[in-house]
Amino acid sequence: MNSDWTTQVLEKFAYKRSLASLREEQLFSVFQQPLSADEQFALQFLYAYMPLNDLADYNGELFLSHVRASLAIRNKVPWGSTVSDHLFYHFVLPYRVNNENIEDIRSLLFNELFERVRGLSMEDAILETNYWCHEKATYIGNDQRTVSPLTIIRTTLGRCGEQSTLAVAALRSIGIPARQCYTPRWAHCDSNHAWVEAWADGRWHFLGACEPEARLDQGWFSAPAQRAMLVNTRVPSNYAGPEEITLQHPWYTEINLLDNYAVNKTITIKVLNQAGSPSSAKVHFQLYNYAEFSTIVTKTTDQAGQVTLTTGLGSLYIHAVGEEGWGSILIHTGDANEFTMVMSKEEVRGGISDIDMIPPPSVDSKLTSAATEQEKQKNSERIQEGSQIRAAYEATFVSLEQSSQLADQLSLNGDRVWNVLQKARGNSHEIYAFLQNQSPLYGEWPLLLLESLHEKDLTDTFQISLDDHLLGSLPLIGSQDTDLDKSFTSKYLLCPRIHYEMIAPYKHRFQEHYSEAEKELYRGQPEAMYERLAGEFDIIEGMNHYNGSATPLGSFELQKGDRLCFHILLIATARSIGIPARLEPTDLRPQYFMLSHWTDFCSEGTSAPALGFVHFIKDIAGDVEEAAYFNNFTIARFTKGMYHTQMLPFGKKDVFDAPIELVCGQYRLITGIRLPNGTVKVRLAYFDISPSATTKLTLSFCSKDMEIPILASLSADAMDKELFYLQISMKAAVQPRGAVIAWIEPDREPSKHLLRELRELAPAFEAWNGQVILTAGEDKLTASFSLEQDAALPRNASFHLDQSYTGLNLFQPLIVPKRMEQFPILFVLDNVGRIRYMSEGYKLGTGKEALDAIHAIANSLQEKD
Numbered sequence: 080m081n082s083d084w085t086t087q088v089l090e091k092f093a094y095k096r097s098l099a100s101l102r103e104e105q106l107f108s109v110f111q112q113p114l115s116a117d118e119q120f121a122l123q124f125l126y127a128y129m130p131l132n133d134l135a136d137y138n139g140e141l142f143l144s145h146v147r148a149s150l151a152i153r154n155k156v157p158w159g160s161t162v163s164d165h166l167f168y169h170f171v172l173p174y175r176v177n178n179e180n181i182e183d184i185r186s187l188l189f190n191e192l193f194e195r196v197r198g199l200s201m202e203d204a205i206l207e208t209n210y211w212c213h214e215k216a217t218y219i220g221n222d223q224r225t226v227s228p229l230t231i232i233r234t235t236l237g238r239c240g241e242q243s244t245l246a247v248a249a250l251r252s253i254g255i256p257a258r259q260c261y262t263p264r265w266a267h268c269d270s271n272h273a274w275v276e277a278w279a280d281g282r283w284h285f286l287g288a289c290e291p292e293a294r295l296d297q298g299w300f301s302a303p304a305q306r307a308m309l310v311n312t313r314v315p316s317n318y319a320g321p322e323e324i325t326l327q328h329p330w331y332t333e334i335n336l337l338d339n340y341a342v343n344k345t346i347t348i349k350v351l352n353q354a355g356s357p358s359s360a361k362v363h364f365q366l367y368n369y370a371e372f373s374t375i376v377t378k379t380t381d382q383a384g385q386v387t388l389t390t391g392l393g394s395l396y397i398h399a400v401g402e403e404g405w406g407s408i409l410i411h412t413g414d415a416n417e418f419t420m421v422m423s424k425e426e427v428r429g430g431i432s433d434i435d436m437i438p439p440p441s442v443d444s445k446l447t448s449a450a451t452e453q454e455k456q457k458n459s460e461r462i463q464e465g466s467q468i469r470a471a472y473e474a475t476f477v478s479l480e481q482s483s484q485l486a487d488q489l490s491l492n493g494d495r496v497w498n499v500l501q502k503a504r505g506n507s508h509e510i511y512a513f514l515q516n517q518s519p520l521y522g523e524w525p526l527l528l529l530e531s532l533h534e535k536d537l538t539d540t541f542q543i544s545l546d547d548h549l550l551g552s553l554p555l556i557g558s559q560d561t562d563l564d565k566s567f568t569s570k571y572l573l574c575p576r577i578h579y580e581m582i583a584p585y586k587h588r589f590q591e592h593y594s595e596a597e598k599e600l601y602r603g604q605p606e607a608m609y610e611r612l613a614g615e616f617d618i619i620e621g622m623n624h625y626n627g628s629a630t631p632l633g634s635f636e637l638q639k640g641d642r643l644c645f646h647i648l649l650i651a652t653a654r655s656i657g658i659p660a661r662l663e664p665t666d667l668r669p670q671y672f673m674l675s676h677w678t679d680f681c682s683e684g685t686s687a688p689a690l691g692f693v694h695f696i697k698d699i700a701g702d703v704e705e706a707a708y709f710n711n712f713t714i715a716r717f718t719k720g721m722y723h724t725q726m727l728p729f730g731k732k733d734v735f736d737a738p739i740e741l742v743c744g745q746y747r748l749i750t751g752i753r754l755p756n757g758t759v760k761v762r763l764a765y766f767d768i769s770p771s772a773t774t775k776l777t778l779s780f781c782s783k784d785m786e787i788p789i790l791a792s793l794s795a796d797a798m799d800k801e802l803f804y805l806q807i808s809m810k811a812a813v814q815p816r817g818a819v820i821a822w823i824e825p826d827r828e829p830s831k832h833l834l835r836e837l838r839e840l841a842p843a844f845e846a847w848n849g850q851v852i853l854t855a856g857e858d859k860l861t862a863s864f865s866l867e868q869d870a871a872l873p874r875n876a877s878f879h880l881d882q883s884y885t886g887l888n889l890f891q892p893l894i895v896p897k898r899m900e901q902f903p904i905l906f907v908l909d910n911v912g913r914i915r916y917m918s919e920g921y922k923l924g925t926g927k928e929a930l931d932a933i934h935a936i937a938n939s940l941q942e943k944d
Contacts, residue, residue, distance in 0.1 A: 092126050098131070098134065099639075109143045118150065121168075132640065145185050148185040148189065152185070152252065158201050158255070169314050171255070182228075186252075196253055204255065205286065206293075209286055209288070212246045213466075213469075214465040215245065216231045216235050216469075227244075228249070233505035234504040234506070236504065246289060247259050258276050260274050265366075266308045269923045271368075272300055285301075285340075291465075301340070302920055305439075306438055308364075308393055309375045309376055309390060310336045320334065323335040345389045347416060348362050348397055350406075357382065359384070360379070362379070363398045369713075374398075392439045392440070394438070395409075399420060405720040406420045409434050427717070433781050438757040466826060466861035506539065513542045524569075525545075528549050531573060536582055543584055547587055548574075571661050580629060581628075583630040583632055585655065601658070613645075618642050619640065626641045647662075653671055659671065668680075690743065691768040693741055693774050694739075696775055696778065706778050712778060716741070734778070742768070743769060743770050745765070757922075760781035761781070764776065790894065791914045797912075813849075816849035820906050822902060823859070824903065826859075830902055830903045836926030837851065837872055840926050845874050853866065854880065887904065890914070893914065904920075907929050907932040910936075915936055
């Protein structure tokens, strides 16, 4: 490594050490131990780029152990000498992948994996590591907090960000450079995806974490990745590599990997002021996703007022903000190479506009050479074996019978006890022990504490934390207003969960810190507590990868953090001394409950923001679309030149029932309808919220203009066949309402999304009452598959085996000349066997699109009648 880079590392290390002076002993006493030159510099490198929340929450012994293990592994693995220092420091040594809790796992993972990869090439070692990851975990959707690799191993379930965190940690533990790759948001459907790139013998390869393929550079996500507008990764340093830099932050670098996946081009955005001169601004490149404009990357203009970005061939909403104003434009990257926008300080007052957000087109897959049939068969056998290993471990979780016995023993409701133990999965024995130890003494309160947590908290919260919050809260609960019911008290006083930080014990520590007189004062005057904490705490933005990540105790000890960390500390302190408190759900303002209402924490000389209301009205004249928050509409408040989405509950549908309280100001309503090709018809409406007033606003959508063409028709012979063990013909199956037929791969993420959507839309599918036929080839079934017992699926859904794919082979020649291999594959048929809709591969929203096709078919039949 060059001397300039080394000097930069040492300067940043010294600065971080000065910032963390209040935790000098916990963090830096390890430098007093005998250290080799490599150990010392590696430690300094980690500290130099460490986010502030890690300086708050962890101790030096953990980082020293990690460094020593990483250096020792580099000398043990056969490819260690082929990994350059540049790759080692940036893609092997880092202990953090995402926003997971950090644990001392490098040696543990190495001991698990080394014997399995000994003697293999680097590429084969990567494949073998992913088989190990598959044995440990499979996909489930959950909240945004990323659990640690040990937790995903403990629970066997995780979203893609957690699966890829596990896979990156595992690969780094055997000395293979690895990085987590993200498309921050898809352009053609909602959500995003994360996967892994691993370096072997001179080049980077991609793989789906915990979803093994027979070869590298293959995976179900490769086709949607070709429609991405950005694929990036974050490197914890001032990284200088061959990739395009999308963000050169003082404490980390984000690089663009899109060229590995999609057809792309480099565009230039030129920002001018009202006089036509270059303007300094931050330029936000945004995609429509989850009914909001979500920023995928932010870049700062140069002296010429320009920024460049390598991106896909689709639409982007560009929003710029600077001292000379703000501005927004919609661009279609295929139209030009350079786009100009002019800044303004004029306020947006009222008005409605419609735009189309068009994703990059679908393209043929550019996979590397396909695996041989023998390789595919071997891969299938390994996947089956991995699922059996995982299922055997899951059988050790607390059972329903054990849960029922515990509930009877403790005189607790059996369904409620099973609900928390079932969610705890591999941590269920820990939760079982907590209830067993504490419920005989405190009755229902231990169970109420568990029920106040997020579902994921049950998988990685241990008795030491639960005991602290239970025993630290119960003496305070008795002193509360008797009008506060148990549900309210457990949610805003007993509960340790504030936002998405890791749960740790803190109540006793905070209680001991303040005198009885101080606590009594603060309970009567919460603002006095706020003033004290604000005076002691330094708010530093931009030094955490993810805001609000530190634990309250870590923030308390460091006395530094971002504003959200401070607010989390404030709420935790309030609850610890008996003040019910929360982060206001729509915009995360810190609040306390007093005199029967919520009040904002405010510093001396300031006042709480004025409030008003918006009352949504159905658009009876327009397209009838069921409104659901973060599904097809959001509202955003305009502050400091940017629109900030208000955090109403995800999926909230009762939006017409009563006015919604909002802070006064300017707002933007976004509604969107996504078409089957991925294009979104977006409507923007601007409105104001005035103090104590109610703004009535029609919640309207663009016209869907959805055509349901006849894609193909099954032959008379095909209609007469009995398929999938239905014991009826296809002709009978589609009578009288048509049918939905889907081929799934139950253990893979794309099919799990479809099954989730079918569960969520079960009432609508049941109201239609046509047949929903789910089927899979025998090679796609694993030990973790139990669809037959899924009571949440529509009652008119059934699962059948498609042996030798005889059913799929009927449809295959009707749609495309190439074989359909990207699951799920879904068809909507009308009542005479004509294919009116089809979808192949990963795409969120397929369930809704199938319902739209069903309703359109029904309407056309009614019109004919």
